[in-house]
Each structure stands twice: as C-alpha cells, then as structure tokens.
Amino acid sequence: MIQTVTYDATFDGLLTVVFTVYELKLKDIVIQKQHQQQQVLFGEVLYVMSDKDKADRVWKKLKEKTKNKATYKLYAAFLSETQGVENIILQAVQYILASKENVGLDYGHPAVLKISKLAKSVGREKHRMEAFVRFKLTKDGVYFAVVSPDFDVLSLISNHFKNRYADQQWIIYDWKRNYGLFYDLHKVEVIHLEFNSNFDPTQTSDEIFAPIELEFQQLWKDYFKSTNIESRKNTKLHIQHVPKRYWKYLSEKQP
Amino acid sequence: MSFDRIQEKLKILADAAKYDVSCSSSGSNRKNKNKGLGDASKSGICHTYTQDGRCVSLLKILLTNHCIFDCAYCVTRSSNDIKRAAFKVQEVVDLTLNFYRRNYIEGLFLSSGIFKNADYTMERLVAVAKKLRLEENFNGYIHLKSIPGASDELMREAGLYADRLSVNIEIPTKQGLKLLAPDKNQADFLKPMQKVKNEIIQYQSERKIIKSTPKYAPAGQSTQMIVGATGENDLQIMKTSNFLYKKYGMKRVYYSGYIPISHDHRLPQIGTPVPVMRENRLYQTDWLYRFYGFDIDEIVNEQHQFLDLDIDPKLSWALRNLHEFPVDVNKADKRMLARIPGVGMTSVAKILQARKHRNLNWEHLKKLGIALNRAQYFMTCASSKFERKDLTAHQIKGLIQQQSTSKYRSNFNNQLSLFGA
Numbered sequence: 001m002i003q004t005v006t007y008d009a010t011f012d013g014l015l016t017v018v019f020t021v022y023e024l025k026l027k028d029i030v031i032q033k034q035h036q037q038q039q040v041l042f043g044e045v046l047y048v049m050s051d052k053d054k055a056d057r058v059w060k061k062l063k064e065k066t067k068n069k070a071t072y073k074l075y076a077a078f079l080s081e082t083q084g085v086e087n088i089i090l091q092a093v094q095y096i097l098a099s100k101e102n103v104g105l106d107y108g109h110p111a112v113l114k115i116s117k118l119a120k121s122v123g124r125e126k127h128r129m130e131a132f133v134r135f136k137l138t139k140d141g142v143y144f145a146v147v148s149p150d151f152d153v154l155s156l157i158s159n160h161f162k163n164r165y166a167d168q169q170w171i172i173y174d175w176k177r178n179y180g181l182f183y184d185l186h187k188v189e190v191i192h193l194e195f196n197s198n199f200d201p202t203q204t205s206d207e208i209f210a211p212i213e214l215e216f217q218q219l220w221k222d223y224f225k226s227t228n229i230e231s232r233k234n235t236k237l238h239i240q241h242v243p244k245r246y247w248k249y250l251s252e253k254q255p
Numbered sequence: 256m257s258f259d260r261i262q263e264k265l266k267i268l269a270d271a272a273k274y275d276v277s278c279s280s281s282g283s284n285r286k287n288k289n290k291g292l293g294d295a296s297k298s299g300i301c302h303t304y305t306q307d308g309r310c311v312s313l314l315k316i317l318l319t320n321h322c323i324f325d326c327a328y329c330v331t332r333s334s335n336d337i338k339r340a341a342f343k344v345q346e347v348v349d350l351t352l353n354f355y356r357r358n359y360i361e362g363l364f365l366s367s368g369i370f371k372n373a374d375y376t377m378e379r380l381v382a383v384a385k386k387l388r389l390e391e392n393f394n395g396y397i398h399l400k401s402i403p404g405a406s407d408e409l410m411r412e413a414g415l416y417a418d419r420l421s422v423n424i425e426i427p428t429k430q431g432l433k434l435l436a437p438d439k440n441q442a443d444f445l446k447p448m449q450k451v452k453n454e455i456i457q458y459q460s461e462r463k464i465i466k467s468t469p470k471y472a473p474a475g476q477s478t479q480m481i482v483g484a485t486g487e488n489d490l491q492i493m494k495t496s497n498f499l500y501k502k503y504g505m506k507r508v509y510y511s512g513y514i515p516i517s518h519d520h521r522l523p524q525i526g527t528p529v530p531v532m533r534e535n536r537l538y539q540t541d542w543l544y545r546f547y548g549f550d551i552d553e554i555v556n557e558q559h560q561f562l563d564l565d566i567d568p569k570l571s572w573a574l575r576n577l578h579e580f581p582v583d584v585n586k587a588d589k590r591m592l593a594r595i596p597g598v599g600m601t602s603v604a605k606i607l608q609a610r611k612h613r614n615l616n617w618e619h620l621k622k623l624g625i626a627l628n629r630a631q632y633f634m635t636c637a638s639s640k641f642e643r644k645d646l647t648a649h650q651i652k653g654l655i656q657q658q659s660t661s662k663y664r665s666n667f668n669n670q671l672s673l674f675g676a
C-alpha cells in the first residue's frame with residue numbers, strides 16, 4: 001500500500017519528512033505539499049509537522065556524507081517546485097546516506113542525475129534573475145524591481161544583491177509567488193505587499209516613481225539601440241539569450 | 256544634467272564604441288567595501304543581449320569620437336564625415352552610477368578617439384575611473400582602453416583603478432597595418448601591453464610580501480583583431496593571437512569579423528557580409544588552445560592555413576589524426592578525453608566524476624549529455640557495440656554531417672531546395 005505524506009511546502013518541512021521516513025521506517029510513500037494534496041481513496045494521509053531540529057539533523061548528516069555542492073543541489077532542486085521533486089530528493093538522500101563513499105555527485109544514479117539537472121535549471125534561473133532584475137527608483141528613494149521567475153529563486157539571489165547594492169534601499173518582488181525581499185541598508189527581510197488593483201508592474205507610473213526614473217529608462221533604451229550592429233542581426237540568438245517571457249519587466253524591451 | 260544633450264551624446268558615442276566586441280565583465284574579484292556601491296561578479300553577468308545576440312554587460316562608450324588618426328578600418332577616422340561629440344568626466348560618472356544602480360550593467364568600458372595627443376586622452380580616461388573609485392566608492396567593473404603612446408606614469412595609474420586594460424591590435428599583420436593605418440606602427444600597440452604585463456607581475460609579487468598592496472588590473476588585459484579586412488589567413492591570425500597570449504599574458508584575444516563601414520577601395524565594400532562563421536571557428540580554435548590543451552599548430556599549420564568552415568576545428572583535427580582514436584572513455588586521461596569531438600570540458604568533468612562509481616556504457620553517456628552523434632566514431636565504452644568498421648575520415652565526416660542540423664548548413668548545401676527556406 002502506498003502511503004501519502006504531506007508537509008508544509010518548506011524545505012525544512014521536507015527534511016522533517018525525510019527524518020520521519022527513517023524514524024517510522026516508512027516504505028512506498030508519496031510526498032505531497034499539503035495545499036496541493038490530492039484526494040486519497042484508500043489508505044491514510046500522514047501530515048508531518050515541520051521541525052527545525054529534525055531538519056537540521058538530516059541536513060548536518062548530509063553535509064558529513066557528501067560535499068557542499070551536492071547539498072546545494074538538493075536545495076536548488078527543491079526550489080524548482082517540480083511535481084514530484086520531493087520523492088526524487090528522498091531517493092537521492094537515501095542513496096547518499098546508505099553509501100559508504102561520497103556519492104553525492106554520482107551522476108550514474110538516476111535520482112542524483114535528475115537532481116543535478118533540476119539544480120542546473122534553477123541555477124540558470126538564478127543567474128538570469130541576477131541579470132534581468134531592473135530596479136526603478138520610487139519617489140521614496142527605494143529601488144524597486146518586479147520579477148516572475150520560473151522557479152522560486154529569491155533566496156538564492158539575496159546575498160548577491162545585498163553585497164552589490166549595499167548603499168541603496170531596494171525591493172525585489174516575486175509577482176508570481178507574491179512575496180519579496182527588502183533591503184533596508186542593514187539587512188534583507190522577506191516582505192508581502194498589497195498593491196492597488198490598478199498597479200501594473202510592467203509600467204512606470206509617475207505617481208509612484210521618481211521623475212528622473214523615466215529619463216534613465218529612456219537613456220538605457222537608447223543605449224540598447226545604439227550598441228546593436230544591424231549587419232550582424234541574429235534574432236534567434238537574441239531570443240535564446242533573452243527569452244520573451246522575461247521581456248515584460250525589461251526596461252530596454254518596453255515600446 | 257541636461258537630458259537632451261546627454262541623450263544625443265550617448266547615441267553618438269555608444270554607436271561609435273560598439274565595434275569593440277569585448278564586453279567581458281568576468282575575472283575580477285573586487286569586493287564591495289565600506290558599504291559602497293558595487294561588487295564585481297567573478298564570473299561576469301550579461302544583463303541583456305543586443306539584437307545581434309551579443310552580450311551587454313558594460314556601458315560601452317567612447318569619451319569622444321574626435322580623433323587625430325585616419326585609420327581606414329575605423330568608423331571614427333578623422334576623414335569620415337560624421338557627427339562628433341565628447342562627454343565630460345562627470346557625465347560619464349553619472350551615467351555609470353545610475354545605470355549600475357538600476358542593475359542594467361556590471362560597470363563601464365571606456366574607450367576614446369585620440370584628441371590632441373595620447374597623454375591628454377589617457378589622462379581623461381583615468382580621471383573618470385579615479386573619480387568613480389575614490390569619490391563614489393564604486394566597486395563595479397571598469398575596463399579602460401590603453402592609449403598607445405601614453406606615459407608610463409598614466410598607465411600605472413590606470414591599472415590601479417581599472418579591472419581590465421586593453422589595447423586593440425586591430426590588424427593581425429604588419430603589412431595590413433601599413434596599408435590601412437600608415438600613421439600607426441605595430442610597436443606602438445605592443446609597448447603598452449608590455450608595460451601592463453610588467454606592472455601586473457610586479458604588483459602581484461609585492462602583494463605576496465605586503466598584503467595591502469593595491470590590486471593592479473585584476474582582470475588582466477585583452478586585445479582585439481579585425482578578421483577579414485586585409486586578406487590574412489587563419490594561420491596568420493592564430494599565430495599572432497598565440498604570440499599575444501604567450502608574450503603578454505593576455506586574458507582574452509577577441510576576433511571581430513570586419514563590418515564594412517566605408518567605400519575605401521582597400522577594404523571589402525559596404526554590403527559584404529560579415530564573416531560570422533569564420534569568426535566562430537577562430538573562437539573555437541582559441542578555446543581549444545586555452546582550455547583543451549591543444550597547440551595552435553595542431554589546428555592550423557602550413558598545410559592547413561584556413562580552418563574548415565563546414566566542421567568545427569576539433570572534429571577537423573580528429574579526422575586528420577584518426578590514429579589517435581578510438582579513445583576508451585573509462586580509461587583515458589583528461590587530456591585525451593578532451594580531444595574527442597563532441598565532448599566538451601563540462602562533459603569531461605562529468606565523465607571523470609561518473610566513472611569513479613561504475614564503468615560507463617552508451618546509455619550512461621547519453622544521459623550525461625555527450626554529443627554522441629559526433630563522439631561515437633571516436634570512442635569505446637563498456638559495451639560491445641561500437642563502430643567496428645574501418646571508416647575513412649571522409650566517410651565519418653559524411654555520416655556526421657548527415658545527422659547534424661546546423662543553422663549554417665544552408666551555406667554549404669548545394670542541393671536544390673524545393674520549398675525555399
């Protein structure tokens with residue numbers, strides 16, 4: 001009988017599930033996020049409450065068994081939010097913990113390889129966000145950016161932006177997942193914002209943004225145009241590097 | 256600042272700077288200090304891409320496009336009838352900071368036409384970098400052009416504020432340079448390269464003793480050559496490139512397919528296509544030299560003065576050296592793995608990692624993402640199935656080309672196309 005295990009959709013929650021699997025010697029389980037749980041006709045559903053201590057113990061053990069690179073990949077794969085990623089992570093963790101040697105990077109194992117591929121996609125999205133975030137200066141002197149990344153990567157880019165923009169207040173807001181990061185010149189915090197119903201994240205309205213903001217956007221657009229070499233035009237390559245789904249927030253791509 | 260005036264200048268001076276292909280922002284490890292602005296990313300970031308698919312990483316502009324020289328290949332040559340403009344130091348500083356704060360760019364790439372003389376020009380370039388670093392506490396990436404003929408003192412100062420310095424050799428051969436830029440002399444380009452190299456070595460050795468020694472051009476120096484302007488062959492280009500890597504410790508040599516910009520009879524006429532395919536093959540060769548452990552004369556030599564356009568240089572080398580193959584992927588060393596066509600350095604790393612745990616067969620290799628359509632003819636693995644027939648180089652090439660779909664394929668295909676492309 002396959003048992004369904006649900007958790008609170010956090011990474012600590014998932015690590016707690018792993019802990020529980022060992023504790024209760026569970027076999028044949030399907031892990032689901034609690035809010036996405038499907039109706040189960042037969043069998044019971046076990047909800048595992050997130051427990052920081054248990055999660056930390058699993059994480060610590062993994063770090064002993066394998067390299068940082070491998071544990072980072074497990075976390076990054078989790079952020080992909082891919083359907084069923086929890087079970088793949090469980091398989092990879094079980095394989096790593098069961099092996100005497102360090103097999104965290106053994107790409108011959110199907111779960112490890114899958115994790116590595118997911119982590120690669122997430123890493124690519126992280127890098128894209130570091131590139132494609134476009135701050136706009138608000139009247140309050142905060143640099144504000146909206147993004148809709150394919151994966152939940154804000155936690156991965158937080159330090160990059162904190163180190164880089166240490167002397168300006170900034171917000172990076174994930175429009176899809178409805179939360180953001182706010183740097184107040186000292187620390188980065190997770191925030192939730194309420195927007196007016198007429199707020200359009202792709203526009204730069206003069207109610208909210210500083211007058212000088214539109215001027216710099218114009219200069220940037222001009223620069224983007226001037227730096228292009230017409231006789232080398234290669235639209236396919238251009239779109240491959242800057243896929244269309246990102247255009248809506250890119251200042252240089254606004255009409 | 257006056258918006259209209261800046262807008263006009265930016266259009267002119269960005270347009271004039273775009274022929275410099277370098278837009279690299281990698282290789283510097285400058286850290287944010289005292290809660291200032293900026294932090295150079297070691298791997299570099301392309302913030303956007305132009306419609307020709309090139310990375311936009313830096314604000315790439317000329318300080319001015321006034322120039323006393325008249326080099327035929329250059330769009331800002333003194334005899335060219337174009338609009339001229341010049342930025343003030345403060346204007347460049349403001350643009351850089353405001354673009355950087357919005358996460359548009361990794362930093363500044365500042366070049367210039369030569370106005371009055373070399374020192375006068377270099378002084379102004381240095382003034383911009385100095386102001387950004389010392390007054391604005393800017394820690395983003397700065398790439399400055401070295402102006403040939405500038406004083407040693409200025410060159411030394413430039414390296415203290417810039418992450419990278421470069422001077423473009425532009426024409427790969429002495430004869431070509433003589434033809435197109437008679438007022439210039441190859442030695443003028445090489446002197447600043449030597450100077451920068453010496454300073455880098457000196458500062459590095461001092462840093463070993465005194466930790467607080469400032470960094471000198473931490474991302475090193477680079478240069479650029481125009482390809483296809485003067486009829487040089489690939490052997491000449493790669494020889495010059497190799498000389499620059501070895502003698503001056505270049506981080507990068509860029510190859511820029513000549514873009515026709517003038518009706519000068521010494522040059523390809525306007526409308527001639529840019530040799531993008533050739534440029535691509537030169538870059539591949541450059542990579543084989545820098546990352547794959549090839550010597551340049553294995554790829555191009557007196558017998559092969561031009562790179563094949565229809566296949567990549569590694570495959571071309573492999574087909575000429577079939578006696579080195581097949582390679583056993585479960586046993587071969589890193590050097591030989593890297594020589595298999597279709598296996599890149601990332602794949603080499605994956606193979607080395609994965610074969611620690613088990614012997615690899617075709618299925619494993621496919622899952623690792625190895626380009627087997629090329630690689631299969633050059634390797635064996637833990638499987639009894641492999642290419643047993645003694646295929647000739649010509650046959651292998653044919654088989655590979657049949658299976659590949661290259662966007663350039665139409666350039667080499669003589670078959671009639673029924674329905675058009």
